[in-house]
Amino acid sequence: MDLSLSTETVGDRTIVRVGGEIDVYTAPKLREQLVELVNDGSFHLVVDMEGVDFLDSTGLGVLVGGLKRVRAHEGSLRLVCNQERILKIFRITCLTKVFPIHTSVEEAVAATD
Amino acid sequence: MATVELRFSALPEHVRTARLVAAAVARRSGVDEAVLDEVRLAVGEACTRAVGLHQNSGITAPVKVLLIEEEKQFSIEVGDEAPRHAPGDRAPGAAGEDPDAEMEEDEMGLAVISGLVDDVEVTAGEHGGSIRMTWPTASPVVVLP
Numbered sequence: 592m593d594l595s596l597s598t599e600t601v602g603d604r605t606i607v608r609v610g611g612e613i614d615v616y617t618a619p620k621l622r623e624q625l626v627e628l629v630n631d632g633s634f635h636l637v638v639d640m641e642g643v644d645f646l647d648s649t650g651l652g653v654l655v656g657g658l659k660r661v662r663a664h665e666g667s668l669r670l671v672c673n674q675e676r677i678l679k680i681f682r683i684t685c686l687t688k689v690f691p692i693h694t695s696v697e698e699a700v701a702a703t704d
Numbered sequence: 705m706a707t708v709e710l711r712f713s714a715l716p717e718h719v720r721t722a723r724l725v726a727a728a729v730a731r732r733s734g735v736d737e738a739v740l741d742e743v744r745l746a747v748g749e750a751c752t753r754a755v756g757l758h759q760n761s762g763i764t765a766p767v768k769v770l771l772i773e774e775e776k777q778f779s780i781e782v783g784d785e786a787p788r789h790a791p792g793d794r795a796p797g798a799a800g801e802d803p804d805a806e807m808e809e810d811e812m813g814l815a816v817i818s819g820l821v822d823d824v825e826v827t828a829g830e831h832g833g834s835i836r837m838t839w840p841t842a843s844p845v846v847v848l849p
Binding site for chain 2: 615616645647
């Protein structure tokens with residue numbers, strides 16, 4: 592399965608909906624998307640990962656890279672994920688302390704802390 | 705001991721194939737269904753690392769994956785042919801545009817493997833390296849007549 596990407600703007604937040612598998616082959620597409628959004632002035636990103644079937648460390652690296660980019664503009668990058676098998680990877684790498692992870696897009700969009 | 709051997713060109717698009725094959729053989733070998741996601745992720749990480757090492761070293765040889773079914777255990781060995789050098793021994797500009805980022809991803813991959821797999825052995829030398837990961841398998845069910 593390939594990677595699918597779509598974006599939607601809600602107020603000052605940009606929601607990036609990701610579907611499929613994020614691995615060494617597909618992660619560059621996600622990286623391009625995040626870089627493009629930041630270059631276009633979107634600094635508050637919500638990455639909705641509910642449609643993600645697989646995530647590896649390459650994908651984690653892309654998300655960390657995205658976080659670095661938005662933070663350079665005092666922005667934010669929030670994740671939406673309820674899948675245990677995906678959350679486990681964030682826990683193993685201690686990235687749960689780095690990314691705010693929400694249970695719904697609505698919650699992530701409303702979050703301000 | 706039954707072994708399935710897979711060799712693939714060091715290209716990112718083939719890592720998914722390796723994951724699928726490894727998960728299929730692991731299931732057949734009796735690895736618990738609940739652990740198959742971990743097997744898939746761990747072998748993907750090991751193959752991603754091997755692909756990166758081959759590409760960074762300009763090695764055209766394929767990455768080798770051994771799927772080894774043994775009594776009460778199943779092992780996956782991912783081998784690369786990238787020679788290891790001492791830290792800082794790499795020629796400037798020889799490892800892509802951002803060696804630090806590559807190093808971070810490499811370490812993150814190993815961190816994921818270490819977090820997922822209890823029994824893991826990483827070796828590296830002048831002629832390449834390997835990651836061997838082992839999982840227990842369920843005892844075969846014997847049906848008596």
